[in-house]
Amino acid sequence: ETGVTQTPRHLVMGMTNKKSLKCEQHLGHNAMYWYKQSAKKPLELMFVYSLEERVENNSVPSRFSPECPNSSHLFLHLHTLQPEDSALYLCASSHARGSYEQYFGPGTRLTVT
Amino acid sequence: DQQVKQNSPSLSVQEGRISILNCDYTNSMFDYFLWYKKYPAEGPTFLISISSIKDKNEDGRFTVFLNKSAKHLSLHIVPSQPGDSAVYFCAASAYNTDKLIFGTGTRLQVFP
Numbered sequence: 001e002t003g004v005t006q007t008p009r010h011l012v013m014g015m016t017n018k019k020s021l022k023c024e025q026h027l028g029h030n031a032m033y034w035y036k037q038s039a040k041k042p043l044e045l046m047f048v049y050s051l052e053e054r055v056e057n058n059s060v061p062s063r064f065s066p067e068c069p070n071s072s073h074l075f076l077h078l079h080t081l082q083p084e085d086s087a088l089y090l091c092a093s094s095h096a097r098g099s100y101e102q103y104f105g106p107g108t109r110l111t112v113t
Numbered sequence: 114d115q116q117v118k119q120n121s122p123s124l125s126v127q128e129g130r131i132s133i134l135n136c137d138y139t140n141s142m143f144d145y146f147l148w149y150k151k152y153p154a155e156g157p158t159f160l161i162s163i164s165s166i167k168d169k170n171e172d173g174r175f176t177v178f179l180n181k182s183a184k185h186l187s188l189h190i191v192p193s194q195p196g197d198s199a200v201y202f203c204a205a206s207a208y209n210t211d212k213l214i215f216g217t218g219t220r221l222q223v224f225p
Contacts, residue, residue, distance in 0.1 A: 004156065031211075042115065043157075043202070043215040056211050090156055100145050100206050100213065104156030 003027065004105035006091050012111045015081060021108045023074040023091030031097045032074040034066060035090040037107075043090065049074060050097035081112045116140045117205050119216035126223050132190040134219050136203030139184065143205040147213070148177060148188045151200045160201075161188070193223045 004025045013019050025032065034046040048056035049068040063085075065077040074091055088109050092102040118137045126132045134148075144165040149157035163170040163177045163186065170177050176189045190197055203216040 040217065042117065042217050043213075045212050048211045050211075058212075092156070097211055098209065100147055100162065101159050102213065104149075104158065106154060106156045
């Protein structure tokens with residue numbers, strides 16, 4: 001596979017569930033990002049990782065927990081979410097931290113019931 | 114407060130004509146601007162960018178214009194093609210930050 005992949009593409013979970021979103025990039029990039037896109041709102045940056053180290057946490061609630069085990073993989077662990085967390089979650093990567101040209105995955109459409 | 118604004122949620126243009134998508138920003142620290150295109154069920158894809166030291170950047174059918182005094186940029190697509198139908202996002206970044214600040218997008222429809 002090439003580019004940035006995300007699994008699952010769709011996820012429905014209850015408020016008491018625990019689930020994880022997975023992102024993998026095949027571009028040899030060193031920086032990875034999680035974004036949230038809610039309906040009729042701009043993409044919001046959630047987390048930035050550079051060389052597996054978290055360098056940005058954009059005031060995200062602790063019910064979202066990122067993990068970056070290596071430069072190719074990024075996870076977003078979800079627990080006790082709220083219905084307002086329903087959104088499209090996009091992963092992106094870039095050559096290096098601060099590289100503006102980011103490459104996005106297709107996203108995971110999350111619905112919290 | 115939205116720092117990057119795309120005030121037109123949609124635009125409809127006939128094939129062969131020019132499409133002009135607009136974007137306004139409020140933060141004078143922004144020094145790099147990008148346009149992304151998004152098809153349904155896909156992530157945004159990078160289209161074209163411009164640095165604040167320039168006022169124009171051209172790539173094939175796509176040209177981005179930057180007016181720093183007005184804090185305004187625009188994307189021109191000419192000639193427009195049906196395959197250009199997508200949502201277009203404007204994004205901006207300030208020097209030495211990791212953040213891209215996105216607009217809400219403009220849905221372009223190019224009809225035959």
